[in-house]
Amino acid sequence: MASHKPQIGWYGIGSMGRPMAENLQRHLADNNERPLIYSNRTLRAGDTLESLGAIPTTDFTDLVRRCDIVFTMIPNDDVLQRLMKLAIASSSDLSNKIFVDCSTVHPDTIKKLSSDLDKHEAALLSAPVFGGPSVAATGSLVFAISGLKSACLIVEKYIVNVMGRKLIHCGENASNASLLKIGGNIVTLSLMEAVGEAQVFAEKTGLGTEAMEQLITESFGAVAGGYSQRLTSGIYAPPLDTRPGFGISLAIKDAKHALSMAEEHGFQLPGLGLVDKHMQSARDYGGECLDSSAMYGILRQQASLSFWNKTSRQSGALVTPHDTKDLGDTV
Numbered sequence: 001m002a003s004h005k006p007q008i009g010w011y012g013i014g015s016m017g018r019p020m021a022e023n024l025q026r027h028l029a030d031n032n033e034r035p036l037i038y039s040n041r042t043l044r045a046g047d048t049l050e051s052l053g054a055i056p057t058t059d060f061t062d063l064v065r066r067c068d069i070v071f072t073m074i075p076n077d078d079v080l081q082r083l084m085k086l087a088i089a090s091s092s093d094l095s096n097k098i099f100v101d102c103s104t105v106h107p108d109t110i111k112k113l114s115s116d117l118d119k120h121e122a123a124l125l126s127a128p129v130f131g132g133p134s135v136a137a138t139g140s141l142v143f144a145i146s147g148l149k150s151a152c153l154i155v156e157k158y159i160v161n162v163m164g165r166k167l168i169h170c171g172e173n174a175s176n177a178s179l180l181k182i183g184g185n186i187v188t189l190s191l192m193e194a195v196g197e198a199q200v201f202a203e204k205t206g207l208g209t210e211a212m213e214q215l216i217t218e219s220f221g222a223v224a225g226g227y228s229q230r231l232t233s234g235i236y237a238p239p240l241d242t243r244p245g246f247g248i249s250l251a252i253k254d255a256k257h258a259l260s261m262a263e264e265h266g267f268q269l270p271g272l273g274l275v276d277k278h279m280q281s282a283r284d285y286g287g288e289c290l291d292s293s294a295m296y297g298i299l300r301q302q303a304s305l306s307f308w309n310k311t312s313r314q315s316g317a318l319v320t321p322h323d324t325k326d327l328g329d330t331v
Ligand SMILES: NC(=O)c1ccc[n+]([C@@H]2O[C@H](COP(=O)([O-])OP(=O)(O)OC[C@H]3O[C@@H](n4cnc5c(N)ncnc54)[C@H](OP(=O)(O)O)[C@@H]3O)[C@@H](O)[C@H]2O)c1
Pocket: 011, 012, 013, 014, 015, 016, 017, 040, 041, 042, 045, 073, 074, 075, 076, 079, 102, 103, 104, 105, 129, 130, 131, 132, 133, 243, 245, 246, 247, 250, 251, 254, 322, 323, 324, 325, 326, 327, 331
C-alpha cells in the first residue's frame, strides 16, 4: 500500500455493518480523508451512508480494485469465501491490499482465506466484534484483531474511537480473533438463555417481569439488562417487515461453530448444546425473522405460555431467510 492515506472500502450494510460504516464515514469526513466506497447486495440499504458522503458501487470487484483496505461485515463463512474468491478471480492487483473481516466466521475459514490471499501478497485480518447494533451505533463495540502486525497497525486507527471503544490484540495468527469471538459467544448465548429462564420464572410465579428486569440490570449489568429488554419489549420476535437485531440463524451458526470445535477437541459444551436446540426450535416455530434471544419463546412454551408475549409480533408466519438469496450481480 502506498504511503498516501488509504482508500477504504466497505461491503455489508446489515444490522451491524450500517452503523459501523456510518461511524467510519463520519470519521473520514471529519479528518478530510477520502470518503468510504461501499457496496452491498441490496445497494439501497446504504442510502443513509451515501447521505453522509460515502460513495456506492454495485460491484464487489470494483470495490476491491479501488480500495487499499476493504472491510467486510457479512453473515457467514460461505459469503466471505465467495467474496474472497471473487476478489482473487478478478484481474485486480491485490498486492498490499488489506481485507478486514468483522463478521463471525470459523477460524479455519480465516486460516484458509488468509493463506489464499497471502499468495497474492494481500493480508486478511480477522476483526470480529462484540456488542449489538445499538452498541455499534454509538461506536462502542469491543473488537478483537489478529493477523499481520504491520497491517493491524494501519487498520487500528480506523477502529479505535471510531467504531469501537476497545481493541483486543490476538497476535499474528490470523484466526485467533475469530477463535476469541466464537468462545465469547458461548457466554453471550448462554446469558440470553439464563435471562429468558429468569423472565419465564418471573411471569409464571406472578412476580412480574418488571422487577426481574430491574434486578437483572442492576445486579448483572447493562448487557444482561439489554437481553431482558429484548424479551419484555417483544423484539425477540420483531415485526415481519423488519430486520432482527441479531438474527436467529446468525446465532445458530455461531453456536454450531463452537460446538463443532469442542467436538473436534474432544470436550463438550452441554449448556450451549441446549441453547442451540432451543434456538433451532424457535426458528422452526417462528421462522427467520426472530432475534437470537427467541429461545425465550420456546422457554415460554415449555412453561405452558404462548411463544409470543404481549409486545412481540403475534404471528407465526414464516419469511424467506435473508441469507438464502443469491449473491447475484451485486457482489
Ligand atoms: N447483529 C449482532 O448483534 C451481531 C453482533 C456481533 C457480531 N455479529 C456478526 O456480524 C455479522 C453481520 O451481522 P448482521 O447482524 O449485520 O447481519 P445482517 O443484518 O443479516 O446483515 C448481513 C449483511 O450481509 C449481506 N448478505 C447477506 N447474505 C448475503 C449473500 N448471500 N451475499 C452477499 N451479501 C449477503 C446483507 O445484504 P442485504 O442487505 O442485501 O441483506 C447484509 O448487508 C454476522 O457474522 C454476525 O454473526 C452480529
